[in-house]
Amino acid sequence: MDKKDIIEALKKVYDPELNKNLIELNMVKNISEKNGKVKVEVALTTMACPMKNTMKDDIVNELSSLDGVKEVEVEFGEMTDIEKQSIFGKPESLNNFQNTTVLAIGSGKGGVGKSTVTANLAVTLSNMGYNVGLIDADILGYSIPQIMGIKEEKITVVDESIIIPISVEGVKVMSMGNLVGEDEALVWRGPVLSGVLNQFLTEVYWGDLDYLLLDLPPGTGDIPLSIMQEVKEAKFLIVTTPQVTAKGVAKRLGIMAKKTNTEILGVIENMSYFICDNCDEKHYIFGSGEGEALSKELEVDFLGEIPLLKEIRIGSDKGVLITKDLNSEIGQVYKQISEKIIKKS
Numbered sequence: 149m150d151k152k153d154i155i156e157a158l159k160k161v162y163d164p165e166l167n168k169n170l171i172e173l174n175m176v177k178n179i180s181e182k183n184g185k186v187k188v189e190v191a192l193t194t195m196a197c198p199m200k201n202t203m204k205d206d207i208v209n210e211l212s213s214l215d216g217v218k219e220v221e222v223e224f225g226e227m228t229d230i231e232k233q234s235i236f237g238k239p240e241s242l243n244n245f246q247n248t249t250v251l252a253i254g255s256g257k258g259g260v261g262k263s264t265v266t267a268n269l270a271v272t273l274s275n276m277g278y279n280v281g282l283i284d285a286d287i288l289g290y291s292i293p294q295i296m297g298i299k300e301e302k303i304t305v306v307d308e309s310i311i312i313p314i315s316v317e318g319v320k321v322m323s324m325g326n327l328v329g330e331d332e333a334l335v336w337r338g339p340v341l342s343g344v345l346n347q348f349l350t351e352v353y354w355g356d357l358d359y360l361l362l363d364l365p366p367g368t369g370d371i372p373l374s375i376m377q378e379v380k381e382a383k384f385l386i387v388t389t390p391q392v393t394a395k396g397v398a399k400r401l402g403i404m405a406k407k408t409n410t411e412i413l414g415v416i417e418n419m420s421y422f423i424c425d426n427c428d429e430k431h432y433i434f435g436s437g438e439g440e441a442l443s444k445e446l447e448v449d450f451l452g453e454i455p456l457l458k459e460i461r462i463g464s465d466k467g468v469l470i471t472k473d474l475n476s477e478i479g480q481v482y483k484q485i486s487e488k489i490i491k492k493s
């Protein structure tokens with residue numbers, strides 16, 4: 149039996165998601181044959197690949213049709229990070245973002261208001277006269293279109309290759325939510341998600357930006373890590389709430405940033421206090437001082453406290469940005485935080 153025949157047969161087996169054959173994708177790591185028994189070792193982009201069984205069946209079918217093959221064994225392994233990058237690409241070194249400050253906004257826990265803070269920071273920076281872009285890097289759990297009132301809008305693609313972001317309140321926005329239907333089931337794999345983010349970074353026509361904000365998924369998963377490792381220009385902002393539990397998990401993100409030598413611009417505490425309608429006093433209902441304590445523990449700046457406001461919640465439910473008016477009370481809170489960011493970036 150000639151190995152060349154086996155390779156030719158494997159060229160007929162495609163990764164259904166990537167639409168390329170196994171040889172082209174360099175997925176076949178080893179082929180052995182003894183007395184009509186063929187063993188093929190295949191490296192997948194992830195062991196959780198939902199197409200594993202389909203690929204196995206295809207390999208068995210193709211190889212069984214070769215003369216002399218009596219038995220086919222398929223063994224799966226996983227590609228190395230470098231091999232994955234050769235398939236999905238790496239973000240370019242942000243060539244067209246030479247004069248852009250990239251701000252990656254992360255949190256430990258979900259629900260601390262990171263997306264709300266990102267959207268309002270973007271609008272505030274834009275109101276202060278800067279050119280601002282925003283990438284919803286929470287590819288599957290996107291909420292930026294809802295918060296910014298652009299749920300119904302669709303991204304424009306010119307000449308099948310130039311992707312034009314949506315403009316809202318002067319901010320250019322790119323979110324998966326404007327590319328797919330709201331309830332569309334997205335069962336994507338880690339490397340594919342990173343691939344989408346790379347595309348957002350490299351294939352979208354952003355023009356000249358002063359600031360590019362990335363709304364990260366919560367926690368310390370693949371996306372925050374790949375940004376820390378690959379988007380060297382990114383500076384991190386950590387959003388937390390006054391609860392001790394939120395601080396604990398946010399700290400892990402900070403530690404991850406430190407380990408990867410990623411700059412942390414500072415910590416923002418959201419939902420810090422509630423101003424009572426009747427007595428006009430600040431009530432620290434979730435506790436106080438945890439955001440500042442986190443910044444001290446991470447040895448980074450504390451950038452400010454954002455109040456818990458009914459209007460903020462209503463605003464994001466309705467897609468109305470509360471910081472549209474830079475001179476409003478909340479507009480001023482965001483302006484002060486933005487000024488600190490500008491100074492440090």
Ligand SMILES: Nc1ncnc2c1ncn2[C@@H]1O[C@H](COP(=O)(O)OP(=O)(O)OP(=O)(O)O)[C@@H](O)[C@H]1O
Pocket residue numbers: 255257258259260261262263264265286289291365366418419454455456457458460461462464465
């Ligand atoms: N300062 C605030 N005052 C009142 N409500 C707020 C405030 N910040 C955020 N919210 C509300 O909290 C909810 C969660 O906010 P958001 O979606 O921004 O959180 P998140 O941290 O991005 O969550 P996830 O990471 O899980 O997507 C929303 O309903 C939002 O309107």
